[in-house]
Amino acid sequence: MSVLYEQSAIFVRPAKTTDRYSNEQDDWGEAATRTPVDRLNLQPGGGSNEDTDDKQVTVTGWLLLSEPGTMPDLRETDRVEYDGLVLEVTGKVGRWPVPAGVRHIEAQLKEVA
Template sequence: MSVLYEQSIVIVRPGTVSDRYGNEKADWGESATRTPVAQVNVQPAGGSQEDTDDKRIVVTGWLLISAPGTYPDLQATDRIEYEGMTLQVTGKIGRWPTPAGVRHIEAQLKEVD
């Protein structure tokens, strides 16, 4: 395997809870499921943006690429835990199939600090 894919992540998929009005909403606490995934590459992408209107907020973009031949079950509503950060998936997951099977996935992520 290439040294590019020696990182690991945890995919966090929210559970659901009902609010006091009976509406279902995402629950990132105890009912969330955590799935470890190896053989990925996570790197900075898209730079950072800073919002200084009323408080300091830095938003950093990241790119997740899975190793060739891997196809993690990642959805646009999931979050990623990586090196002490919680990253949000932004947009749809890029899936790169081939006639022989799966090539890899790519996903844009963001960290809001």
């Protein structure tokens, strides 16, 4: 394993529930699927910004890279738990193909604190 990919995280996929009006909703509670994933590199990236209109909120961008040769199952609707933080996937997950198959994934994440 490369020194760059020694981090671990938990990918959280919401369960689907239906409210009393038959609207489908994400359930991030106990019914959510939690998958531990190793061989990752997570780092702050994309800067941060502050919203001070209504309350003090800082949004920090993160970058997730999987080790070359790995292809963890991460979707744009998932969340990532890392180092006590809950990060949301923003946009599509990049899958980088090579002639022999998919080489690795990249995803932009955001932390709202």
